[in-house]
Amino acid sequence: xxxxxxxxxxxxxxxxxxxxxxxxxxxxxxxxxxxxxxxxxxxxxxxxxxxxxxxxxxxxxxxxxxxxxxxxxxxxxxxxxxxxxxxxxxxxxxxxxxxxxxxxxxxxxxxx
Amino acid sequence: xxxxxxxxxxxxxxxxxxxxxxxxxxxxxxxxxxxxxxxxxxxxxxxxxxxxxxxxxxxxxxxxxxxxxxxxxxxxxxxxxxxxxxxxxxxxxxxxxxxxxxxxxxxxxxxxxxxxxxxxxxxxxxxxxxxxxxxxxxxxxxxxxxxxxxxxxxxxxxxxxxxxxxxxxxxxxxxxxxxxxxxxxxxxxxxxxxxxxxxxxxxxxxxxxxxxxxxxxxxxxxxxxxxxxxxxxxxxxxxxxxxxxxxxxxxxxxxxxxxxxxxxxxxxxxxxxxxxxxxxxxxxxxxxxxxxxxxxxxxxxxxxxxxxxxxxxxxxxxxxxxxxxxxxxxxxxxxxxxxxxxxxxxxxxxxxxxxxxxxxxxxxxxxxxxxxxxxxxxxxxxxxxxxxxxxxxxxxxxxxxxxxxxxxxxxxxxxxxxxxxxxxxxxxxxxxxxxxxxx
Numbered sequence: 001x002x003x004x005x006x007x008x009x010x011x012x013x014x015x016x017x018x019x020x021x022x023x024x025x026x027x028x029x030x031x032x033x034x035x036x037x038x039x040x041x042x043x044x045x046x047x048x049x050x051x052x053x054x055x056x057x058x059x060x061x062x063x064x065x066x067x068x069x070x071x072x073x074x075x076x077x078x079x080x081x082x083x084x085x086x087x088x089x090x091x092x093x094x095x096x097x098x099x100x101x102x103x104x105x106x107x108x109x110x111x112x
Numbered sequence: 113x114x115x116x117x118x119x120x121x122x123x124x125x126x127x128x129x130x131x132x133x134x135x136x137x138x139x140x141x142x143x144x145x146x147x148x149x150x151x152x153x154x155x156x157x158x159x160x161x162x163x164x165x166x167x168x169x170x171x172x173x174x175x176x177x178x179x180x181x182x183x184x185x186x187x188x189x190x191x192x193x194x195x196x197x198x199x200x201x202x203x204x205x206x207x208x209x210x211x212x213x214x215x216x217x218x219x220x221x222x223x224x225x226x227x228x229x230x231x232x233x234x235x236x237x238x239x240x241x242x243x244x245x246x247x248x249x250x251x252x253x254x255x256x257x258x259x260x261x262x263x264x265x266x267x268x269x270x271x272x273x274x275x276x277x278x279x280x281x282x283x284x285x286x287x288x289x290x291x292x293x294x295x296x297x298x299x300x301x302x303x304x305x306x307x308x309x310x311x312x313x314x315x316x317x318x319x320x321x322x323x324x325x326x327x328x329x330x331x332x333x334x335x336x337x338x339x340x341x342x343x344x345x346x347x348x349x350x351x352x353x354x355x356x357x358x359x360x361x362x363x364x365x366x367x368x369x370x371x372x373x374x375x376x377x378x379x380x381x382x383x384x385x386x387x388x389x390x391x392x393x394x395x396x397x398x399x400x401x402x403x404x405x406x407x408x409x410x411x412x413x414x415x416x417x418x419x420x421x422x423x424x425x426x427x428x429x430x431x432x433x434x435x436x437x438x439x440x441x442x443x444x445x446x447x448x449x450x451x452x453x454x455x456x457x458x459x460x461x462x463x464x465x466x467x468x469x470x471x472x473x474x475x476x477x478x479x480x481x482x483x484x485x486x487x488x489x490x491x492x493x494x495x496x497x498x499x500x501x502x503x504x505x506x507x508x509x510x511x512x513x514x515x516x517x518x519x520x521x522x523x524x525x526x527x528x529x530x531x532x533x534x535x536x537x538x539x540x541x542x543x544x545x546x547x548x549x550x551x
Binding site: 044045046047048049050051053 | 311313314368371372374376378379382415416418419422431434
């Protein structure tokens with residue numbers, strides 16, 4: 001199994017959710033996040049005084065899927081989140097040793 | 113033998129002045145919201161309180177001795193009034209001032225004293241010991257506001273009667289006095305922790321706009337009420353007040369668009385206030401064309417003036433100097449250029465053939481009032497600082513005055529109840545001058 005984590009622009013969340021549902025992904029976790037990449041943040045001006053805001057708002061989406069589905073899920077997230085402008089985000093995956101469904105005690109892929 | 117006609121109350125004038133007085137009183141809670149929105153989350157309640165408590169403090173002082181010293185019979189060459197009306201003695205509901213009850217005139221003037229004291233709080237936001245503010249406001253009102261008011265408007269006051277400078281609704285006693293006093297007090301207190309390094313972004317811009325809107329609404333009472341009658345002069349002052357607020361707003365936005373590339377909400381609110389400040393002294397002395405110019409000049413100049421604090425290194429937190437001192441000076445001086453006979457009845461500015469004399473009188477009045485307010489406030493601030501400490505402790509300032517002074521927080525930020533959101537931005541400079549390169 002793989003844990004896929006995506007950091008994307010907040011307004012792309014609905015598209016990503018829809019794309020994952022269409023692929024048959026049954027669950028996901030979304031967290032509000034903030035951070036910056038190579039382009040850093042943005043500038044705000046109050047009465048002529050400039051403030052550099054480094055950490056910009058993002059959402060963090062996490063899903064656990066079977067190994068065979070991982071590439072398709074990553075592709076779907078990238079397609080749905082991409083705007084072509086700076087700050088579109090990152091997606092990565094890491095191996096998952098085990099998953100347990102709390103309600104039933106099922107282990108592994110059955111718990112997804 | 114005919115008897116001289118006794119002074120008569122005019123019910124129309126009285127009705128208007130009753131309404132105008134209520135309008136001016138509303139300006140102080142409006143100012144509280146204007147200022148409150150501009151500070152950080154952790155000290156918004158303290159900011160609101162500095163204005164709100166001024167209503168109570170100044171009212172008590174004014175009724176005790178303030179009215180008498182400002183508007184009682186002159187006892188010292190136009191410098192101060194006597195104590196004959198202390199505690200509002202010898203003033204009954206039947207007493208008449210002009211065409212309105214004296215009690216109403218005194219109350220109208222009281223509302224001016226209240227907002228002038230409250231205005232100063234913007235210069236010392238986020239770092240003032242509340243107990244010291246409670247002592248400062250009444251003493252400052254006695255030592256600074258009341259003498260200057262007597263000079264400008266009191267019977268026999270030297271600026272009005274000897275110098276002959278014009279001030280319709282308070283450029284000298286209100287705007288320049290509060291601005292110069294704010295500058296003095298922020299020098300006494302020193303800059304906020306993190307000044308020029310940390311972002312001290314306004315925490316609630318909708319609140320700023322709401323406050324500016326209430327200020328503007330109340331300003332009609334401030335300026336048109338200063339005609340002391342329901343008449344054509346009041347109407348002219350009213351329209352001038354609207355016009356200058358509008359050109360001030362547009363002037364500030366124009367500068368922002370050119371300089372920063374964005375017209376901002378805070379700029380719109382600030383520009384309107386700058387225009388209103390500048391038209392305060394001149395609303396009853398200039399034509400509509402003059403009012404449009406006065407507002408525009410204030411909007412443009414004040415939007416540059418607010419960055420002085422970064423260059424000169426004084427932390428006038430909410431730009432009392434940049435908006436009220438500078439705006440007040442612009443409005444007071446431009447009377448010397450734009451005063452019109454149709455408005456003043458006699459005095460005429462340079463552009464209407466009055467020569468340079470009116471401008472000279474206006475300039476002298478500005479210099480004396482600003483210098484007096486600055487020097488006395490600086491001395492008073494230093495004295496209070498020595499006696500009781502004027503500045504909040506470092507821990508209080510860091511944690512926020514709301515929690516440490518008032519045991520309250522303005523907003524519930526979630527289940528854990530932490531008051532202060534994480535700050536993650538830094539001040540990088542101003543558009544007119546880079547002040548720091550920390551990133």
